[in-house]
Amino acid sequence: MQNMVPMWFQHIPAKLLESKATATEWLKYYVAFRKAAPFISVLIFVHGWVEYALIAILITHLTDDNWLHLPKAASIVNVQDGITAFLVLVVAYASDAYLGPFLAIVCTTMAYITGLMLLFFAAWRLTNVQLQLLYVSVVLVALGRAGREVPLKEFLADQFRTERSSQDEDQVQSRRKIWWRSAYILGICASVYVFANTSWIKLSKVSTIAMVAAFLWFLAGIAFYKRRPPTYKSRLNDAFQVVYAAISKRKLSHTPSGNVIPILRCLDKASIVEPSPSWEEQIRKGRLWEVEDVQEVKRLLSMIPLWITFLVYGLLQATGNTFFYEQVNYMDTHLGRISNVPVVIFVIVKSSTSFVVSRICESLLLYYWGEKVPRDVILRVIGAGMAASPICCIVAWRVENYRLQKYVNLDVSITVFWLVPQFFLLGLMEGLVFGGMEEMFYAIVPKSFSNYGPSFTQFSLNIGNFLSLLVILVFGGLFSDDLDTSSLGTYYALLGYVCFVNLLFYCGVATYYVKESDHEKEPPLVQEIKQKLEQEIPPAVEQAQNW
Incomplete structure (x- = not known):
């Protein structure tokens, strides 16, 4: 037993070095610093604070002092959340195809600031126009929240991407999540202690000022940003054109071969070649699509x-x-x-x-x-x-x-x-x-x-x-x-x-x-039999031809 104790102590330095190497490797993989990250993180921080301090509990402010009846206040909040869900898809499409993440962030943040300002004016109980201001502010705030969900996350991830084609995308997303969650969680914590139980007027005023300051700080880091240009072509746009092409050819009876997904057969007509105009002209106008493109759209719509x-x-x-x-x-x-x-x-x-x-x-x-x-x-x-x-x-x-x-x-x-x-x-x-x-x-x-x-x-x-x-x-x-x-x-x-x-x-x-x-999937036994058949059939055919 006495001989075992020194041996056990001898292994401690090696274990410590191994743990240190593992921790260092983990930090190098998940944590990285970019000059652009602090400028973006401040905007994320304010988004988190405004979301939890004001927007998430908006109904408690709308019904304060019986300003709005309960059903009407609930309807306004639900409309805002529904519009946000719809605009998330629209903003993601516009950011990918036309604007790029940076311009999408600029446009949606300006809309968010305007919406918070109108919300402040509505909280002032301005006569005759307060409800109209509230309705407009709900839409603008929804647009600002939509800009946070996709463009801001993608823009932060772009700062950790390099020119290498073999870059690990999981590593990029992991580094993006570290910065995003740290800033957003700090904003959530701040919502508990900073103006947590203050009046609606003061809270909307401070939220507007904070968002303006964060936006100016975001613009101050423009020299350090990697700005990804828009693609000017989106797969979502292709999906719409496939559906349009199929509808325009709905009277055609022929169905092309190679359609392996046995649902939404009507979309298969988007890959039919019409007698006129020319084949190249049909592709240019978006009236003719390859079978693989149609199958991808069918897989997307199969989620409905x-x-x-x-x-x-x-x-x-x-x-x-x-x-x-x-x-x-x-x-x-x-x-x-x-x-x-x-x-x-x-x-x-x-x-x-x-x-x-x-x-x-x-x-x-x-x-x-x-x-x-x-x-x-x-x-x-x-x-x-x-x-x-x-x-x-x-x-x-x-x-x-x-x-x-x-x-x-x-x-x-x-x-x-x-x-x-x-x-x-x-x-x-x-x-x-x-x-x-x-x-x-x-x-x-x-x-x-x-x-x-x-x-x-x-x-x-x-x-x-x-x-x-x-x-x-x-x-x-x-x-x-x-x-x-x-x-x-x-x-x-x-x-x-x-x-x-x-x-x-x-x-x-x-x-x-x-x-x-x-x-869709085949059992491993079936795959094994197919592989054996593929190996055995060509020699058998060759022997039969020689015979």
Whole structure:
């Protein structure tokens, strides 16, 4: 035993050196400094602060002092989120094809500043024009938020790219994420302590000033930026032209050979050669496409049935972004010496849960299946998130009924921390569904559309915000000027039933995608037999010819 102790001590320096080498290698791979990064990071920081301090909890300001009735305020917030989801796709397309990331950031940030300024004027309660200013500001703020999602991330990643063709794209994205998450998380933390419980007028004023300062600082670093020019040709534009070509040839009966995807057969006509004009003229006008291009568009459009299942998911998400936060104003926000717990705390609970859950799923999928995750596994991950939606509604229903019971019978406000479980479940649902949808997009859609993965994912998951407008209109009798006179618990219960039915619908759609995946892939035994046949058939044919 005495001889073993010195030997054990002898291995310590070697272990320390090995650990140091591993840590150094990790830092060199994931962490890099570029002169442009600090200028971009300040803009990211302010985006995070404004998002969590003002925009995410906008409904609590709109209903402050009964300025807007609850249904109208919820509708405005949901419209803004829905427009943002749509504009994310539009801005990504414009940035890729026409503007480039830098000009897209400049245009969207200027729109964001103008929207925040109009929001400040609306908060001033200007007579006769306050609602008109609010509507315009909602659209401009949505455009500014859309510019953050794709162009700003791509522009930051461009600063870590080099001229080498063999550069590791995973390394570029990892370095981009380190800078992005550090700045954005600092902005989130600042939202808790800086002007957390201030008035709407002061908060919108400070947000405008902060965004202007960050934008000027961003422009100050223009000498250090790598500016990628626009491509002037986008695969999304090609997809539109393929659909247009197929519609224009809808009366043709012939279907070309080589179409291997047995869905959306009508699009196959885009690869038919017409008698006139010439073959080259048809290609130039976008009326003739290769079979491979048509198949890629069909793979993109094959995501539509899955996207439809997320309309109800978007409806619940819209409910969480409006009524969940509004409940905070009707509960006891005291915690010890803290006189008023900020609403942004619950935004952080939801977003941090979503982030942690998505990272855990990503790590587990990468550990067990590597880069090629089976489609049925991805669908199970999404299904787990969809299964959390009715549970979240049930919990919210019980909490709201309990709050009303205490308020009506005892005139007592329950503690605001009763809301933590429903925000946690909402974050759990978002983390599973969003991460799974991105993986599903990359598993089905070809690589030529991979740049639009985050845009399409956010669009499909947030387009349900527009559905909330119809639901609020249909069930308008459940809502009144405030929560105390509304039947919000009944609305949560109805939404829970809808989420459960939608879960069954999703299971049916997921079964279709699993079957399609089984048709597309061949078992290893079949592949082995084909390889043997390819090796044996040519000699056999040669022998038969000689015979």
